[in-house]
Amino acid sequence: xxSVTQLDSQVPVFEEAPVxxxxxxxxxxxxxxxxxxxxxxxxxxxxxxxxxxxxxVESINGFEAEFNKSQTSFHLRKPSVxxxxxxxxxxxxxxxxxxxxxxxxxxxxxxxHP
Amino acid sequence: xxxxxxxxxxxxxxxxxxxxxxCDPISEHNRLYWYRQTLGQGPEFLTYFxxxxxxxxxRLLSDRFSAERPKGSFSTLEIQRTEQGDSAxxxxxxxPGQPSEKLFFGxxxxxxxx
Numbered sequence: 001x002x003s004v005t006q007l008d009s010q011v012p013v014f015e016e017a018p019v020x021x022x023x024x025x026x027x028x029x030x031x032x033x034x035x036x037x038x039x040x041x042x043x044x045x046x047x048x049x050x051x052x053x054x055x056x057v058e059s060i061n062g063f064e065a066e067f068n069k070s071q072t073s074f075h076l077r078k079p080s081v082x083x084x085x086x087x088x089x090x091x092x093x094x095x096x097x098x099x100x101x102x103x104x105x106x107x108x109x110x111x112x113h114p
Numbered sequence: 115x116x117x118x119x120x121x122x123x124x125x126x127x128x129x130x131x132x133x134x135x136x137c138d139p140i141s142e143h144n145r146l147y148w149y150r151q152t153l154g155q156g157p158e159f160l161t162y163f164x165x166x167x168x169x170x171x172x173r174l175l176s177d178r179f180s181a182e183r184p185k186g187s188f189s190t191l192e193i194q195r196t197e198q199g200d201s202a203x204x205x206x207x208x209x210p211g212q213p214s215e216k217l218f219f220g221x222x223x224x225x226x227x228x
Contacts, residue, residue, distance in 0.1 A: 004156075006156075009154070032213065032214055034216065036217075036219075042221070043118075043205075043219040043220055043221045043222065044157070044205070044207075044217075044219040045219070046216035046217070049214075049216060051214045090156050090157070092156075094213060096213075099162070099169060099170050100213030101147070101159055101162060101170060102159075102217060103159065104149075104156035104157045104158075105156050106154065106155050106156045107154075107155070107156045
């Protein structure tokens with residue numbers, strides 16, 4: 001069965017600093033990988049996804065994530081964060097060969113300080 | 115595209131009472147999901163529908179929980195004989211139907227059981 005581990009519950013960082021939010025998954029089959037973001041008082045929305053092909057995927061607001069099959073990881077990175085990036089970030093995996101129901105990690109709270 | 119809407123936004127009830135939540139997905143979306151989220155945790159899968167058929171239920175979904183999606187449109191989630199442990203945010207999401215598609219989440223219904 002699939003599972004997702006987000007080791008960091010909180011990541012504090014100063015504005016304009018780089019950040020990495022870690023995500024590891026467990027699955028024995030092919031997977032689709034997602035990062036969702038939840039801004040304060042808003043619903044979850046997709047940030048980026050990996051389906052196949054290039055292992056590096058990017059979002060429109062400067063985030064990127066790299067699929068690493070050997071390490072079963074899908075870490076999220078941004079070279080320079082803004083105050084507005086303060087939010088909860090959730091990694092999710094859906095497993096091929098079945099119903100593709102996404103399983104979510106516990107989330108990482110990114111706190112950007114001025 | 116009016117988004118996924120959930121009603122009510124908040125529900126406070128006494129232990130032992132029954133509650134019902136409604137979700138209106140994006141109109142052309144075939145798949146509809148219910149998740150539950152507690153503080154400090156990611157969304158946990160409860161159940162999902164493909165059109166009007168309920169195809170999978172989590173072991174988290176006790177006999178007190180029932181979900182319906184008549185005619186493949188809106189969905190309701192009912193909790194009978196509520197317990198304090200049912201207090202959580204109940205999230206509804208929909209997707210067009212392809213496994214690679216992202217989920218569109220509603221803002222959720224916050225349930226508090228006193």
